[in-house]
Amino acid sequence: MTYCVWHRGLGITLDLTEADLGHPEYPRLLDEIYGNYQPDLLYCLEAHEDEGFICPGFMAIRKVNGRPHAMHVAKGERPETKDESDLHKALREYTVKVAAGEGFRVTGAEGAEGGKRRTDVTVEGGDRHRLAYEIQLAAIAGGSVDERTRSAFRDGLTPLWLVNNENAIPIDRAPWARLNVQSWRDVTDRAALPVRGGIKQLHMSRCDWSNAVPCPRQGAGRCGGRHALWEPVRGLYYDDVIRRTATGELVSLYLPHPAGRRGWHMWVTPTDKDEFLEGRPEPLPGRSALPRAGGAGLVPAPRTGAWEAGDHLEAGLRGELTRARDDERPIDASLWHTEPGSSEFSRPFTVGEFVIPGELVAARRTFTRALEHCADIAARLPSGVDIAAGRAEISGEQRERLADARERCRRLAEEMHTHPWWETVGDRHAAREALTYAATHDTASWTMRPESGQIV
Secondary structure: OEOEEEEOOOOEEEEOOOOOOOOOOOOOHHHHHOOOOOOOOEEEOOOOEEOOEEOOOEEEEEEEOOEEEEEEEOOOOOOOOOOOOHHHHHHHHHHHHHHHHOOOEEEOOEEEOOOOEEEOEEEEOOOOOEEEEEEOOOOOOHHHHHHHHHHHHHOOOEEEEEEOOOOOOOEOOEOEEEEOOOOHHHOOOHHHOEEEEOEEEEEEEEOOOOOOOOOOOOOOOOOOOEEEEEEEOOOOEHHHHHHHHHHOOOEEEEEOOOOOOOOEEEEEOHHHHHHHHOOOOOOOOOOOEEEOHHHOOEEEOOOOOOOOOOHHHHHHHHHHHHOOOOOOOOEEOOOOOEEOOOHHHOOOEEEOOEEEOHHHHHHHHHHHHHHHHHHHHHHOOOOHHHHHOOOOOOOHHHHHHHHHHHHHHHHHHHHHHOOHHHHHOOOHHHHHHHHHHHHOOOOOEEOEOOOOOOEO
């Protein structure tokens, strides 16, 4: 029982000890939510986790001695197997039609274990690939998703939860795919059903100074290697997913979160999956783990990050609840798969008495290019005279580009100035001069005249 909950629909915290819930601008809000349970609407703001998921159920408002309080709900109190919508029926019929047309064995809605589980469509493809399609367009509690997913696996089926909402609960609780269709009238042909999420491809990104973020493995600088990223696949349609999952051209993969929180479920090609796992066993949901050094076995991942005490806890939880479950961003998997690099990042530069790390020289070169880019953007802006005379104005796009360029310069400067090499030098002014010289010349070694400080 708690008196503080997060209202996801409005993006506000409700204080149930206050008559107006702390929000006088919503005078009838308590009447709206009391006795009218809506899955995926109210969340607990305490540090409540279950197998890496945030708040496995939702919150419902109850009254005890006339005072409202919130309680956890493991499953939806409203029937989650209510009559199918027209869109639900249309997608089920489309799935059956496409799968049967490809020659796969298809079974419609069926029960299992005495009717405890209901699968919309079962597709049996080649090489023992058996898919259980769960078309979930309405709100559902996480506990129900977990139970039905486990039931499918027990029956030898790989579940595929089909959703049409970027915040749908099945996303990353089980294998899933997302469409953007909202009306049964749009379920016509393949062109009307592009897949918006759930399918990923492996991409190895170069960790150099053209990348805006520090090395994810080192936490700073750039290693010069290549890090694994799972990027969203574009250009696929729902019939492609039906066919490729049945034939095994797409298989499911679970990737734990390095901090032990909610991980990721995705559909990938067998080739990408094998390259990514590198012979390691596939991780299981609820068992957060990272590869050991050398690629042998798994070790538990630390449970860190947003789950810290005090205000950071509420801020971290609020951030997790606010962001879309399918945010369409690439997934950083560098802790699992990284290719080492070489080149200028591993070669120090000697300038007089200073031995400068290669990555710091590369950072200084990138900073110079970033400054030049920023200056070029500024030079293309209308002149102050034209702006003052009303003959021109700076557009919002120009302001945004300039702000982004300046922010990149600021980040690069901060990374350079906080590099640990500076703690090893005595004369910082001379060290800065040496770094600037190394960044503007190609030779890897220079000497410095002691009497003048001149580099030659």
